[in-house]
Amino acid sequence: MAETSETLLLRAPLSGVLLPLAAVPDPVFAEGLFGDGVAIDPLGDTVVAPCDGVVLHLAATGHALTLQAPCGAQVLLHVGIDTVSLRGQGFAPCVAQGAAVRQGDALIRFDAERVARQARSLVTVMAVANGNAFAVAARTDAAVAESGRTVVLQVRATDAAGAAQAPAPAPQVESTHSADAAPLRRTVTLACAGGLHARPAARARAAMQGLEATVTLHYGGRQASLASLVALLALAADEGAAVELAASGRDAGAALDAVARELQRTDAGEEHAVFPVSAAPAPAAAGGELPPGCIAGVSAAPGIAIGPLHWWRDAAPEPDEAGRGADAERAALQAALAAVDARLVRDSAAASARRAHAEAGIFAMHRALLQDPALLAAAETLIDTGKSAGFAWRDATRAEAAALSAMADRRAADRAADLIDLGKRVLRALARTGGGEGDAPADARVPVAQDGQPVVLAADEFTPSDLSGLDRTRVAALVMVRGGPTAHAAIMARQLGIPCLVALGSALERLPDATPVIADADHARLHASPDQHLLAAAASTITLRAQQHQADLRAAHAPASTRDGVHIEVAANIGSVDDARAAVAQGADAIGLLRTELLFLHGDAAPAAADHTARCQAIADALEGRSAIVRTLDIGGDKDAAWLRLPAEDNPALGLRGVRLAQVCPQLLDDQLRGLLAVRASAPLRILLPMVSEPGELLHWRARIRALAAEIRADAGIEVGVMIEVPAAALLADQLAEHADFFSIGTNDLTQYTLAMDRCQPELAARMDALHPAVLRMIAATCEGAARHGRRVGVCGALAGDALAVPVLLGLGVTELSVDAALVPATKARVRTLAHADCRQRAPELLRLASAAAVRDACRRYWPA
Incomplete structure (x- = not known):
């Protein structure tokens, strides 16, 4: 780019990888709220002047400054994301405010390793702050910039360049019931x-x-x-x-x-009910058209991935049409159905064991479809006409799937894929000999790229059996021609943590195997044969996320203390032995919530005392000396067990849940308490009672625990806590704290009960925000009541893992945060960026705000996350 009297050339203030602002992990910059510009993933530790100018403003913390060029353009330079929270630690300004500088002069030096360890990102932004008067007219195509040398932006006054462009904006159903005189x-x-x-x-x-x-x-x-x-x-x-x-x-x-x-x-259980599906387009090129090679789709699971495209070639065996006789074909079909049913039982159990309960529910539903009498009758009718079992089953499932696909209701149409999936499973079982299971592991059908790079797996539409047992290390992303975000394959992709794009259409079909692609599920786009700039930006985003995670993971096993030395316990929420092992690996200080109902929800019978002892003993042994809070069975409401027939309730969320269940099933809780008292652990095992609403309930169960301990000659001194999830419990916290050893706040239920909003209602999902001031007042009341009796307070609901909420919870008096195991490293890292005194000072004023949105805005200002 050649400089003229009408242009300003801005050179790279740092050496590093160039990124578009949209790739910056901060919406303020990514959405251009600070102006148009460029971002750099730095390879150096010194920010230099991108042009001649005067330092208009230098942040007191040294992490940012604004330079005014002789033409009047104001250039913002901001090192890292959330670096204001470091309070100047790691930054050394080389100039003073008001100083005149020459292009290439050193402006800020920073400790790259220290800042990277403590801040969310090192990505540095250069933006034109007075975009009303100056616009970016051109930018470099280079992927990597050299500090002080590479011209990255060309800026012109708007009266010379013109106004900056605005950003681109049923079938008939037969009755099968038997007649009855008086139904x-x-x-x-x-x-x-x-x-x-x-x-x-x-x-x-x-x-x-x-x-x-x-x-x-x-x-x-x-x-x-x-x-x-x-x-x-x-x-x-x-x-x-x-x-x-x-x-x-x-x-x-x-x-x-x-x-x-x-x-x-x-x-x-239907996760898509609350999953935010994004179909919003990424910024388009001038004229509103997509850039070359960019295919728009719908995001079904978030994330970004790079890899060669590989088409999933997994057609079911083509069955012969003619049968070998009706009896033989009926027997073959029954054997295949039994084999597939056995495989579904194993798939469902494996999903439950890793706490993928929506996935387990999918396989359970497939078992029910497999036993559908209408499907079986249709297949057997065809067998009676001389068709083979495979031909008959395939045609029966295809016919029903076609009927569902034709329906206007999207969720019903999505279920057509489940029928096609069952068709494939049974055909594979029929094709195998020796009574095999009917399905090869998905890993065996996914190739490894020549360079070892994971592939972006493409299909017309994936089905659950395609993804069962998929090796996450071989697959970078999933992309589909058809499909929807409510399909069961999409739910499984989210649980596997694999980025997933659906509804990409015929443009995807035209891409051959081995086409290099970027699957950007965050922006619902697939980039085919991307240029080096796009590849570098995507790779940098992936690398930054991975580096941040690795940095957090390296420090995860160290205690989490605020900058002013207050220790905060960061624990994990678990529901299985595998979860316990994952919690240990991720650095959890303890187990803040063991959801015991998940150990038995899909069993065939109610657990006996010995079952509770065996399961909890195995978990205690896996914790390597860490303590655990064990919540008694929280069945009812939105969690039901097949072995427990509860009476019908008009509003089960307000009915027989938690300890209230003992009103109709007293033996159930007695058996669990006996089982827990028999566990022998090397660290404290604590009992947590859910859905307590008044002191009398707590006193009753404390007495019952003492009686059961005497009955089996166990230690009666086990700690007993109350789960604060009912507003009545929060408001009576001072009375409950007289008799409870600790509190654990379940913010998910506390929010739905406080706001009178069903947390399973998708239309209300956006308003179900636990940072609502009313919910925060409940948390504050709980902490105040606990403090009067010296009781500790933890939070085990989803709010504990919300980075914006962490300083608020600490400021209100919470001393333990219990999150999903995968969030432990990031939560500890977040705690270490905060000053406890600052949290305590600012949090109370948030209770006086009028909405959750106002609270979140204030949190972003006070404690950027």
């Missing part, structure tokens, strides 16, 4: 998020098991038997719809109650 009828309103999709339909059908009754659902002038999931899905009854139930048979009344209860409960 029982009831009209219910569907409360499950998303309406009558697969999971509530499967739950409703499971609720009838063991009952002699038939139930049909009537909606929109059509009806479907509860025995057929496919028929139920085809009704397309949406959330809030009124459906009529008709039951007949000896147990008609009980069946009607059971089905009504399932249809009137919310469906917390």
Whole structure:
């Protein structure tokens, strides 16, 4: 770029990789709120002047300054992200405010290693601060800049360059119920998020098991038997719809109650109900068109990845049409169905063991589909006409899938992929000999790129069996021609932590194997054959995230103390032995919440005392001397166990949950307490009681624990705490603290009860913010009540892992944060950037703000995260 009298050339203030502002991990810079410019991932430790000028402003902390060029352009230089929180530590300004400097003069020196360890990012921004008068007219195509030499931006006054461009902006359903002279009828309103999709339909059908009754659902002038999931899905009854139930048979009344209860409960297991799906386009080129090689899609799982495209070639075996006789083909089909069912049982158990409960639910739903009488009847009808088992099953599943795909309801259409998946599983089982399981591990069907680089795996549409057992190290991202963010493959991608793009369309189909791509699920874009600039920017983003994670991980096993020396315990929330091992590996100081219901939720029978002892003993042994807080069974509300038949409730979130469950199942909690008292651990094991709302409940259970301890000759001195999740408990915290040894605040439930908003309701998800001042007042009341009796307070809800919320919680008096194991390193790193005295001083004023948004804005100002 040649400089003219009308232009200002800005040279690189640092050596490093050049990035677009959109790649900066801070929305203020990424969205251009400070002006247009460029970012640099630095390879040096000295910021030099990008042009001649005068230092208009120098931050007191030394991390940023603004330079005014002779033409009047004001150039902001900002080293790192969130570096203001370092209070000047690691920065050494080389100039004073008001000083005149020449291009290339040293402005700021910084300790790169120290800043990288303590701040969120080292990425440095250069932006034109007075964009109303000056605009970026051109920028370099280089991927790497040399300090003081590479011209990276060309700036012109707007009267010379013109105004800066604005940024681019059902089928018929057959009734299968048997006639009854006087069926029982009831009209219910569907409360499950998303309406009558697969999971509530499967739950409703499971609720009838063991009952002699038939139930049909009537909606929109059509009806479907509860025995057929496919028929139920085809009704397309949406959330809030009124459906009529008709039951007949000896147990008609009980069946009607059971089905009504399932249809009137919310469906917390469907993760997509609260997952923020982004289909917003990335900034487009001039004219609103996408850049060359850029394909727009829908983000189903966040993240960014680079790799060669590899098409998933996993067609099921092509079956012969002609059969070998009806009896032989029926036997072959039954054997294949049994083999696939056994595999689904193992897949579901494996998912449950790693706490991927939505994934486990998917496989459980597939088992229910596998037993669908309508599918089996359709296949057997074809077998009776002389077709092979494989041909018959394939045609039956394809026909039902086609019917679902044609429906306007997106969630019902997404379930068509589940039917196709079952079709493939059974065809593989039929093709194998010797009674095999019917599925090869997914790892065996994913190649390793020649250079060892993970691939971006592409398909028309993935199914759950495609992803079962997938080796995360071989796959950088998943991309699909079709599919939606509510599909089960998308849910599994999120749980696997794999970036996923769906609905990329025919443009993806035209890309051949080995095409280099960037899968940017954060911006819902796939870049094919990207240029070096895009590759460098994406690689730098990936590297920065990985470096930050590694830096946090290296320090994760050290205690977390604030800058002024206050120790904060950072613990982990777990639900299995594997989770316990992961918590230890991630540096957790302790276990702040063991969700014991997750150990038994998918079992066949209620756990006995010995079962509790065995499971919790194994976890205690895996903790290598760390203490653990064990929450007693929190079943009810949005968590149900197949072995526990609770009475129907109009509002289960307000009903028999937590310790309240003992009102109808006293033996259940007694068995658990006996089991916990028998555990022998090398560090304290503490009992946490959920859904306590008044001191009398706590006193009752403390007495019961003492009695059970005497009965089995165990130590009666075990600590007992109260989970603060009911507003009544927060407001009575001072009375509860007289008898409780500690408090643990469950912010998820406390928020829904305080705000009177169902946390499983997707329409309210954006407003379910635990930083709402009303919720913060509940937390403050809890901490104040605990302090009067010298009790400690922890937070085990999702708020503990929110970086913006950490200083608020510390400021209100919380001394323990319990988060998912993967968040332990970052949470400890966050604690180390804070001054406890500053948190204590500022937090109370947040209680006087009017909204969660106002609290978050204040937190960003006080403690940028």
